[in-house]
Amino acid sequence: MAQNAADAAAKAGVPGRVRVQLDGRTLSIANTGAPLDVSGVHALTALRASGKAEAATVGRFGVGFTAVLAVSDDIEFRSTTGSLHLSRDRTREALSEGGIATPNAVRPDRPADADPAAPTFQPPALRLAWPVEARPAPGFDTEVVVRLRADVDAEALLTAMHDEAADLLLELPALQVLRIDDAEFTSVVRELGDGLAELGVTGPDDRRRTWWQFRTPRARWLLPLRDGKPHAAPHDVLRAPTRSDEELSLPALLIADIPMQPDRRRLLPGARVAELASGYADFARALPPGERLVLVPAPGFARSEADGLLREALVRELQTHSWLPVVDTSAGRTESGPADAGTLETVDRSGELGQGIDLDRGAAPTAVPTRASVFPYLTPELARLLDDVVGSLVIPELSDRAHTEALAVLDVHRLGLARLAELSGGVDRPPAWWREWYAALEPFVVDPLTAEELGALAVPLADGRLVTGPRTVVLDDLLEVAIPLHWARLVHPEAAHPLLSRLGARSATAEDLLADPALHADLADHPDDPDLVDAVLRLAAHADPDALPPWLGMIELPDATGELLPADELLLPEAPLYALLVEDAPLGTLSEEVVAEYGTQALRAVGVGWDFGIVAESDPTGPDHHLDDEEAWWAGLPEEPSEFVAVRDLDLVDDIAWPDALHQLLSEPRTRRLLADPDGYTAWWLRRHARLDGIPLGHYRHPRDAEFTGLLPEFAVPGLSHADLEVLRTVLANPERITPDLADALLAALADPANSPEPEVVSRAHRHLAAVADRLDLTELVLPERVRALSGATVAASDAMVLDLPWFGLALPPDRLVFGDQETASGLATLLDLPLVSESVTAEVLGAGLRTSWSAAPLGVVLRQLFSLAPQEGELVLHEDLRVRLSGAATGTVSVPWWRTGTETHVRMPAAVDGTSPAAS
CATH class of the missing domain: 3.30.565 (Heat Shock Protein 90)
Incomplete structure (x- = not known):
């Protein structure tokens, strides 16, 4: 009815x-x-x-x-x-x-x-x-x-x-x-455009049910709405136009004009069911972009023969027509890459249809699903950046897990991180675009597996190249401008992003890049390459000069006349080093145009002179650094050094400029620390060749050392601090490090009658010399004809003897004795080519004396306490008058207070000590 x-x-x-x-x-x-x-x-x-x-x-x-x-x-x-x-x-x-x-x-x-x-x-x-x-x-x-x-x-x-x-x-x-009766049902249709209409049915309880309606040439489709949002319809039946018994499992209600059997319950055999799918893609296209996948039939078993035919026809219709919304980033795209905000089309809905809802179908372009791609959980940021990279890309609203099944039914190509990485190799974009690209990819890198998928990600370099693989590149986060490096894969600073580090990019500072062995090799082959020189100098401006390798000085730069010279053979204009050098120093002056272009910091960092330069080499193989007297220093080393670092051009300093030169060396940390190395070439050279008033620095005694007072001049350069003087200990005379050169100087000072050292100073000097006698090449020592005697006088060496037994010093005149200490007497005799007293003079104790022991004689106890002696072995022989007869290099009889013969100790003892004279006993 x-x-x-x-x-x-x-x-x-x-x-x-x-x-x-x-x-x-x-x-x-x-x-x-x-x-x-x-x-x-x-x-x-x-x-x-x-x-x-x-x-x-x-x-x-x-x-x-x-x-x-x-x-x-x-x-x-x-x-x-x-x-x-x-x-x-x-x-x-x-x-x-x-x-x-x-x-x-x-x-x-x-x-x-x-x-x-x-x-x-x-x-x-x-x-x-x-x-x-x-x-x-x-x-x-x-x-x-x-x-x-x-x-x-x-x-x-x-x-x-x-x-x-x-x-x-x-x-x-x-x-x-x-x-x-009293229950009234009403329907209202409102046209929404593009063939889409809103159909609302209101019942007697004022509850409103709403559908989106779309007409095709053979059918009418109804998609139910709930809270203003479309949802797939529950399982239903074919309506022709009213309900039949043909069960369907389609996402929208189907009302069709199709031949039915007379009872209107079943389709007539041969009815063209598949034709009802025609125009279904237009229905999908009429929906808002974010809601279109609701019309895709979900996988499952057909509920009837008609259902199976319809599902297959609908999927084919959807797969072969353009309706699937894809990303549109053309609007607002600029040459630099980023699109303006709002470029991506979105769907905005509020309320319910018929009650103020804004049905925004947007202007997003569409694509045939089988020719489109989807990236799971695509973000708007990544979607914008993928423009022209992957072609038709499903919009972000349809890229989450909830739509995976529908997109699979449509045979949409599924993209992964590995594919995006592969495609990035063919992208030509400015560096800033790549940084945004990495930022958009970063949220997807959640574990090592996803990081591995991006192993082939393209990376733009500072020199304009695009390379494959973050693990092959180097990052320097401190650089703000692109410096084209040909020896290292340096990421363009505008493209650098933390994601690259997570993917294996190596972090390197400007110092690391300038110390790269590949650069060393390039400079060795092409030190005058303009591009290479430019890159080195621009990078050096961002580096710590103290951390750079000295071989950077091999780059060739023009001097004031235009001639190319190695950087370490050039000085900056107005360099303070000019005032310290001899007039004919073989160093050029750098072109002022180069200084204006790169700045003094970068030029000094690569070795252009301002103050003293440095020579350095790891694992040196010999004295091949073109330094003054380097072979002599190398020959004196106990073993080859593992690293060589030294101040260069010391031999070019004018002798009268050494006070200022020392100030300059001490003021720069990189040269100051070389002065503090006593075994290094720098300190060695200064000790031997740097002269103040014609005297080598190594022949000056430190102001706080009294060992050689009266023998060596005191070092005195105005303006040096206590800390400076402590550093200079390595280049001044060191009592604990007697070198052959210092030994010659000490021997000469000891023989010089103009000097007046105290006997104790003489003794200490002899002791220091004797201690190193076995380490000196005695054939190279220049022995003076005179020696310093125990009395402090200089005497002819032919008349002197080295005192090795102290009691002989009680019997012989001090003018004939040279003394250091008993332990080193033999070495001193060898060093000075003098005889030992004990081997040149024979002594005989006269008189028998009173024989006793150290513990039995009161004098023995007194002597041990007086001189803090340890318990003594042997006999103690007491003499009222102890006399010794000498023979050999010295003759005569002398009275002495004490003598030692073998294990016997002879002592002259006054009678008052124990009340008994030795003679009376």
Whole structure:
């Protein structure tokens, strides 16, 4: 009946309204639209008769009307053009009155317990029609009045109609109002553009149900909305236009004009079901970009043959047409890379359709799904940067896990990090774009596996190259400008990002880059390469000069005349070193144009002279650094050094400039620390060759050392601090490090009568010399003809002897004795080529004396306490007058207070010590 009402409304071109009322056992169904006409009467009465109650089928006039027979045998069809009465009983009476038999013969299929009196033949109720004068209800063009049979539950029938009302308004768009007793259902359609409409159905409880509706040439599709957001429809049936028994599992309700079997429940065999999918992609394109995948059928088993055919056709339709929203980054893209904010199209929704919702379908371009790509969890930032890199890229809103299944159904190509890394190798973008690219990729690098996928990521270098693999590049976060390095893969500073470090990029400072062996090799082959020199100098401006290798000085730069010279053979204009050098120093002056271009800091860092330069080499193989007297220093080393570092050009310093030169050497940390190395070339050279007033520095004694007072001059240079003097200990005379040169100087000073050292100073000097006698090449020592005696006088060496036994010093004159200490006496004798006293003079103790022991004699106890002696072995011999007879190099008899012969100790003891004289005893 609703279908008939819809047809009538459509025919009349008026909004369709249907009213259903139940009055006792009478059901009234009234509607607006085209009234009954002659053809309608023919349709009502031209249907086939049935031997049983007709099925409740629906359709156009006639076919749909037979549905009333499910509940009634007495119907009135009232219309503004005339009314009819249709009745099974009146038809039977008419047939009887006309002599037409209505047999009651028992039929073969009659149930055995059936009432024999019950008729087996039912005359058709809709075959004959009688005019009546009744008119349809006011406001309606047609009214069908149905008098319910006794076996029909009227309330249940009304409830069933109530349940079907909303669906009927969906299926029959010509109807706008359907009222069942006091319950009213209304539908409203609002066009949204691009073929999309909003269909809202409101029930008696004011609850609104809303669908997006789209018409194609063969079908009408309805997509339910919930809270303003589209959702896939639950499993449903094909509606043609009302519900059939063909089960479907499509994401949208399908209402189609397709041939059905007479009972309107099943499709006619051969019906072209797949054609219903035509235009489905247009439906998807009409939706907001972020909602379009809701129309993709989910994988699963078909619920019917028709369902299987439709699902396959819909997927094929979606796969082969352009509707899938892809990223559009063309708008706002600038030459530098970044797009303006708002470039990516988005969907903005608020409220519900019909209640202020903004249906923003955007202007995002579309693509055929099989030609598009998706990157899982794509971000807007990454999407913008992937423009022209991967072609059609699914928008970020559709790239999360929730849409993975739908995109797989559409056969959209799935991208991974490894593929993005591979594609990046063909990208030509400015460095700033690459930094944004790495920043956009960083959130996706969550573990070592994802980091490994980006192993082939392209990286722009400072020299303009684009290389593959972060593990092959070097980062310097301190550089702010691009410096093209040809010997190292330095990342362009505008592209540098922490992600590169996570992916294996090596961090390097400017110092590391300038110490690279590859640069050393390049400079060795091409020291005058302009590009190489430019890169080195620009990088050196950012480096710590003290941390740079000295071989950078081999780069060639123009001097003031334009001649190319190694950097370490040039001085900066107005360099303070000029004032320290001899007039003919072989050093050029750097071109002022080069200074203006690169600055003094960079030029000094690579070895251009301002103060003293440095020579350095790791694992040196010999004295091949072109330094003054280097071979002599090398020959004196106990073993080859593992590293060589020295101040160069010391031999170019003017002798009168050494006070200032020392100040300069001490003021620079890199040269100051070389002065502090006593074994290094620098300190060695200064000790031997640097002269103050014509005296080598190594022949000056430190102001705080008194060992050589009266022998060596005291070092005195104005303006030096205590700390400076401590550093200079390594280049001044050191009592603990007697070198052959210092030994010569000490011997000469000891032999010089103009000096007046104290005997103790002489003794210490002799002791220091004797201690190193076995380490000196005595053949190279220049022995003076005079030596310093114990008395402090200088005497002829031929008359002197080295005192090795101290008691001989009590018997011989001090002018003939040279003394250091007893332990080193032999070495001193060897060094000075002098005899030992004990080997040159023989002594005999005269008189027997009183023999006792150290513990028995009071004098022994007193002597041990007086001189803090340890317990003594041997006899103690006491003499009232101890006399010794000398022979050999010295003769005569002398009186001495003490003497030692073997283990016997002879002591002269006054009688007052124990009251007994040795003679009396």
